[in-house]
Amino acid sequence: MGKFFDEIKSTHQDFIAAQKMFFVASAPLSESGHVNLSPKGLDSFRVLSATRVAYLDIVGSGNETSAHLLENGRITFMFCAFDGPPNILRLYGKGYTVLPDDPEWPSLSEMFHLLPATRQIIVADIHKVQTSCGFGVPLYDYTGERDHAAKWAANKGPEGLEIYKAEKNLVSMDGLPTQLGS
Numbered sequence: 001m002g003k004f005f006d007e008i009k010s011t012h013q014d015f016i017a018a019q020k021m022f023f024v025a026s027a028p029l030s031e032s033g034h035v036n037l038s039p040k041g042l043d044s045f046r047v048l049s050a051t052r053v054a055y056l057d058i059v060g061s062g063n064e065t066s067a068h069l070l071e072n073g074r075i076t077f078m079f080c081a082f083d084g085p086p087n088i089l090r091l092y093g094k095g096y097t098v099l100p101d102d103p104e105w106p107s108l109s110e111m112f113h114l115l116p117a118t119r120q121i122i123v124a125d126i127h128k129v130q131t132s133c134g135f136g137v138p139l140y141d142y143t144g145e146r147d148h149a150a151k152w153a154a155n156k157g158p159e160g161l162e163i164y165k166a167e168k169n170l171v172s173m174d175g176l177p178t179q180l181g182s
Contacts, residue, residue: 088133097122
């Protein structure tokens with residue numbers, strides 16, 4: 001059975017730190033809008049306090065999370081144990097996007113290894129933590145990170161990345177503005 005907590009405990013932090021991958025979910029308010037669920041990796045997640053987290057977000061083919069956060073703030077993170085004892089941990093919160101020209105950027109960005117494709121940092125205030133069994137999650141072996149994003153960003157170059165963001169990252173697939181587009 002799942003257990004609920006009002007904050008991220010030290011055991012939760014240890015579990016999060018051991019995971020190589022996590023998932024981010026967000027959704028627009030419209031019932032006809034699309035729920036977004038994205039896998040993330042690259043050592044991009046940080047626990048800032050018992051009730052606050054952040055992750056480094058890189059340029060992608062869409063920017064759904066930022067659009068949903070701008071509209072309603074709702075965000076859920078999920079971590080699964082793919083090795084060791086079974087476990088699933090979810091963090092429920094309200095989030096927002098921090099861009100490189102925002103006042104919070106300098107203090108947040110120093111916590112991460114910035115990549116050429118770095119787009120923004122997503123910050124979330126967590127109001128509920130849930131753990132559950134994870135018995136149905138299969139076992140996998142971690143063999144390393146992919147280098148595709150770094151190669152893609154290097155090939156685009158700084159100017160090409162800005163053009164790509166302007167073409168693909170200013171509005172969501174449902175037409176909602178992102179922080180980049182507002």
